[in-house]
Amino acid sequence: MTDGEAIILDAVVAPGHDGAAELLVTLRHPNGGVETVALDGETGFHLMKSCGVSSAAELPGQPWRRILEGL
């Protein structure tokens, strides 16, 4: 983790517009801004894998930049 980067605050599962499960990831940006982004199944699993976790509950505290890894 580095200073000045977005951190995952929370991650919960929710149904998406298409009826598939999505991961709602809440981020805190370095300027204090908080936003929530919905990830589809493939992207959500990719994030979990990049973070080395097997549960959404383990995502809080992880750096958001990990979503870029392996893309």
Place this chain on the structure above:
Amino acid sequence: MYDVVIRGGLVVDGSGEAGVLADVAIAGGKIAEIGQGLAAGRREIDAAGRVVAPGFIDPHTHFDVQLLWDGAAKPALEHGVTSIVPGNCSLSLAPLKAADRKAVVGMFQQIEEMPPEAFTIAFDWTWEDFAGYRDAIAKTLSVNVAPLVGHSVIRLFVMGPAAQERTAQPGEVAAMQDLLRECLDAGAVGLSTSFVDVDETGRPVPSRYADSAELDALCAVLGEFGRMLQVVPEFYATDITIARIDQLAELSLRHKIPTTFSPLFDSRGNADNAPRAIARVEEQFARGARVWPQMQTRPIDLSFSLLRPSLFFARLPRWVRVLRQPLAERIAALGDPETSARMIEDAGPDGGLAMFGSLVLRGGDAAPAELTGQTLAQIAEARGQGCARTLIDLSLEHGLDVAFLAASLGHEDTDRIGPMLAHPLVHIGASDGGAHLASFATYGDTGYLFSEFVRKGHLSLEAAVKKITSDTAEIWGLQNRGRLAPGWAADVVVFGADALARGDERPVFDMPGGGMRYTRDARGVDTVLVNGEVAYADGAYTDARSGVICT
């Protein structure tokens, strides 16, 4: 003598005013008179104890393909929907060159989940231009159709494969403007575009390659006709959605056009999303812009099978590790007693009853049909197993092709959503009728509006009718529809105020080639008239083909 008289019902005319007991007389496809003790009609419909309202209008559908063999857009009509808007989300079936059909079919299959046979055996491609498509569907319509033209197909028509590669040159933009103008002249009620959708290979649809200048140029043409721009914004991120609301507001103000975006839904995981978007819409309306958010009435269900990894299991590490494996390894792991025992342990001391017990077997898959509609808890009890064990074993017994439904997991809080639906700037829509065929039923949202929101006190009967009739017609500029008044089109639905609802979701195999889709029957709808002719009555469709292309 009138053609039809609907006698003695509570007439809720779509204006929002209190309903009155009256007769409704129809002649020549139009409302002739509303009052008490009207003269006889050649056909008399007894509406005593029933509500008589304008036919409902569904502003967000994907019935473009289905209309080529089913002019009733079943089951939309039996739910009281007498007018539909297809061509949303940047996709329509015209204008479309023969050489580009394959590409557009792929996009439609991605969105609609329509079986391939729908495009090969159900109809003949007889058109390339918008007027040709309009004429192809107009012959057998039972519902009225107000078609949008899709930005992606306009782009494809002008640019060919480059439509999915780059921005347009000035000459190409001018050609798109001319083509849009031709479509609007031929009866299109607006343009749809998408910032989100992908084709069947995962590539962005053509509209996503347009720059803002191209969209602005097309909106200038919409401005010549005063027509609608429909948009799918990046609804997965609130801040981007709000930026799109601002962009739509500028387009609306600059070109004096209405705009609408969908979907907008509520979620416990992102509780600020819908309220923030609606607040921004209020600000933009205050400036004079027209940016209508479309919100669906129905809750969002979640469905999955073990054929593909689903984030439904994201809270269960052992399940995630197994389900992320390739199919063969996944099946082997699920069949391994030690591995499955650990997974079941993950599901809780009750064997997964709390976590999985309320899941419903959806049907339409490899599971025995008699299990359709049963909960996993019921099936587990009958098998003498725990719920997690049943989920695993039942899936293994049928090649993992067993679909489970977790009902009402999103957009489900009636006390939050009711006030939003009642908001004067929220457009009730986004049903997606005719899309997502193999994933869930997109029908019956109008019935759900009454069963869940009217009967629980969030909207009055009159307000709910207004929302999905005259409000919709006014937003879209549909002339002489959405009201029961002399001289207006006689699109009418007769229903029971305490009975109108949607039926349970069920699989049917009525797509071309025997393809499956999920559907819902209507509850409480007695009679539906389209342009003065009875199109649905006593639980059955008639032979009436009185639907028109309406603008």
